[in-house]
Amino acid sequence: MTLSRAMRGFPPGDDGMHAAVRRFDWAATELGEISTWSDALKALVAVMLGSPQPMFMAWGRDKVWLYNEACIPILGEKHPAALGRRTADVWAEAWSDLEPLIENVYAGAPVRMDDFSLKILRDGRLQEANFNFSYNPAFDVAGNVAGLFGVCTETTAQVQALRELASSEQRLQMALSAGNSIGTWDWDVVGDRVTADERFARLYGVDPQQTAAGAPARLFLANVQIEDLARLDIEIAAALKTGEPFASEYRLRQPDGSVRWVLAQGQAALDAAGKAVHFPGVAFDITDRKQAEAHQAVLRNELQHRNKNMMAIIWAIANQTLRGDDIKLRRDAFSERLMALARAQDILTATSWIGAPIHDVIAGTTAHQDGRIAASGVPLTLDARRALSLALALHELTTNSIKYGALSVPDGRVAISWSIIDTGDASMGQGFRLEWQDSGGPPVKPPETEGFGSRLIKRVLAADFQGKVSIDYAREGVRVLLIGTLQGPESLP
Amino acid sequence: MPPDRALIPIRTILVVEDESLVRINTALELEDLGYQVCEAADADAALRILAVEPVGLLFTDVDMPGSMDGLALAALVRARFRQMPIIVISGHMDVAANRLPTGSEFLTKPYLTEHIIAAIQRLSS
Numbered sequence: 001m002t003l004s005r006a007m008r009g010f011p012p013g014d015d016g017m018h019a020a021v022r023r024f025d026w027a028a029t030e031l032g033e034i035s036t037w038s039d040a041l042k043a044l045v046a047v048m049l050g051s052p053q054p055m056f057m058a059w060g061r062d063k064v065w066l067y068n069e070a071c072i073p074i075l076g077e078k079h080p081a082a083l084g085r086r087t088a089d090v091w092a093e094a095w096s097d098l099e100p101l102i103e104n105v106y107a108g109a110p111v112r113m114d115d116f117s118l119k120i121l122r123d124g125r126l127q128e129a130n131f132n133f134s135y136n137p138a139f140d141v142a143g144n145v146a147g148l149f150g151v152c153t154e155t156t157a158q159v160q161a162l163r164e165l166a167s168s169e170q171r172l173q174m175a176l177s178a179g180n181s182i183g184t185w186d187w188d189v190v191g192d193r194v195t196a197d198e199r200f201a202r203l204y205g206v207d208p209q210q211t212a213a214g215a216p217a218r219l220f221l222a223n224v225q226i227e228d229l230a231r232l233d234i235e236i237a238a239a240l241k242t243g244e245p246f247a248s249e250y251r252l253r254q255p256d257g258s259v260r261w262v263l264a265q266g267q268a269a270l271d272a273a274g275k276a277v278h279f280p281g282v283a284f285d286i287t288d289r290k291q292a293e294a295h296q297a298v299l300r301n302e303l304q305h306r307n308k309n310m311m312a313i314i315w316a317i318a319n320q321t322l323r324g325d326d327i328k329l330r331r332d333a334f335s336e337r338l339m340a341l342a343r344a345q346d347i348l349t350a351t352s353w354i355g356a357p358i359h360d361v362i363a364g365t366t367a368h369q370d371g372r373i374a375a376s377g378v379p380l381t382l383d384a385r386r387a388l389s390l391a392l393a394l395h396e397l398t399t400n401s402i403k404y405g406a407l408s409v410p411d412g413r414v415a416i417s418w419s420i421i422d423t424g425d426a427s428m429g430q431g432f433r434l435e436w437q438d439s440g441g442p443p444v445k446p447p448e449t450e451g452f453g454s455r456l457i458k459r460v461l462a463a464d465f466q467g468k469v470s471i472d473y474a475r476e477g478v479r480v481l482l483i484g485t486l487q488g489p490e491s492l493p
Numbered sequence: 494m495p496p497d498r499a500l501i502p503i504r505t506i507l508v509v510e511d512e513s514l515v516r517i518n519t520a521l522e523l524e525d526l527g528y529q530v531c532e533a534a535d536a537d538a539a540l541r542i543l544a545v546e547p548v549g550l551l552f553t554d555v556d557m558p559g560s561m562d563g564l565a566l567a568a569l570v571r572a573r574f575r576q577m578p579i580i581v582i583s584g585h586m587d588v589a590a591n592r593l594p595t596g597s598e599f600l601t602k603p604y605l606t607e608h609i610i611a612a613i614q615r616l617s618s
Contacts, residue, residue: 048506300587304585305556305584306584307584307604308583308584308585308601309584311603312512312515312584313512314603315518316514316515316517316518319518320518320521392514454519455517456514460513463513463516
């Protein structure tokens with residue numbers, strides 16, 4: 001067939017589907033030769049083939065399928081075999097869905113479907129595709145429904161995009177919900193309406209339904225801690241004016257009276273005139289972080305306090321020890337006292353400075369005496385102050401005994417005993433009695449002057465145990481008696 | 494070198510410090526300088542002493558157990574004894590200046606005897 005002849009036949013036109021319809025052997029179908037087609041059929045076929053919009057037809061009892069060039073991408077691999085075939089064969093895989101719709105059209109009722117989902121064969125496999133369909137009955141000259149005229153638009157890409165958006169939104173909401181501490185807002189600055197999610201609403205103490213519908217911005221500032229409000233106002237004003245990223249940490253009063261910290265971050269969108277129109281953002285509940293920071297600050301403060309106090313203690317020991325002319329003796333004494341302090345610290349560090357078992361304090365001070373110091377008493381825990389004080393006092397007593405007392409001779413012994421006693425005063429709490437007894441040493445001579453060791457025992461030990469200390473320089477052995485209490489004002493050095 | 498004792502017209506100093514070793518060391522140092530020293534381990538004990546002793550200078554730590562800390566004690570003493578010099582000491586560097594009473598000096602731990610002497614001199618002048 002030449003071009004000129006083709007142009008003279010029906011349907012006129014030379015694009016692929018015009019030619020395909022013209023060449024098709026319609027005599028083998030219910031429609032018969034083209035020359036026998038009714039004017040109504042020819043008119044519809046001409047309209048269909050001339051349209052850039054995807055269109056198709058089903059004609060006759062067999063619902064013989066015709067379609068235009070724009071419909072080819074929708075048909076996929078069904079083209080070109082679909083032309084002239086029964087609709088039920090063309091759409092065999094979707095016929096159970098399509099048949100009732102098409103039968104409706106044949107009954108005279110148009111059908112419209114948006115984003116209708118069909119499984120169709122494309123690229124060698126069944127794929128889901130979506131279409132907006134409009135099926136309209138086509139009438140013959142007698143006014144009977146002779147076929148179906150369809151207009152179709154594929155919406156697969158839009159449907160998938162919407163699904164992806166919904167999925168993304170769902171993932172976002174799941175992420176936000178998982179944190180349970182992140183709220184989002186969008187402030188229509190021009191209309192002064194803040195819309196926000198439920199988390200944001202609850203965090204700011206505003207009715208969630210009100211925030212879902214949109215509420216004035218001032219409602220969300222009503223529960224801002226008064227000390228933070230002026231600063232926040234300035235920061236918001238700057239963000240609206242400049243369009244620069246906004247970030248602010250402030251406190252919100254909660255309905256139950258508690259206070260929560262939030263970090264709000266957002267960025268205002270400005271119009272061409274530089275005026276803020278929208279201000280979206282997110283708010284994070286950072287109360288836990290703030291509490292952790294506060295706790296850290298307390299710990300740093302406490303650590304600084306302990307360190308400075310410990311330096312003051314060391315300075316006091318140094319100041320009281322390093323007096324006199326024999327610098328080597330003084331230096332050794334200072335070193336030993338420092339070691340005694342360090343050992344007591346080790347014991348306290350093991351219990352986070354809560355307290356120290358008295359057996360550990362005594363063992364830490366007297367461990368190097370080959371069992372010549374016998375310690376006996378009830379198990380009990382001393383607070384940090386008493387533990388340090390006792391450790392230093394026992395160090396002084398041990399050192400003195402090694403130099404002048406029982407531990408200066410092979411047969412000498414020391415007995416340390418302690419017990420809980422009744423103070424007779426309920427407000428004083430448990431009483432405490434500790435005795436140090438030298439025995440088997442050389443005859444004791446009372447010291448001519450009072451040194452740091454004696455002062456430490458008499459004054460520091462007595463003060464820290466809120467009691468009294470007596471030292472008896474008996475000829476047969478030094479006896480030290482502490483009567484005090486086990487509770488009192490706590491203050492860790 | 495210790496300052497000239499005559500420059501310091503104070504006879505009795507009340508040392509308030511809960512850390513016994515530090516308190517006693519300070520007391521001994523001040524006694525060596527010729528002062529009479531009263532000792533208290535907390536603010537409540539200090540107030541009892543102030544009620545009966547002719548204290549000329551308050552020397553107090555800040556962090557102490559008991560009903561009030563050293564700053565509260567200093568404020569109370571300032572209210573009751575308008576002319577009494579006060580030395581406030583603390584392990585914290587950041588004690589707010591506006592919490593220190595007028596006519597007071599602030600020292601951080603650890604402090605040397607020379608620091609105490611210099612503070613007393615500044616207060617006396």
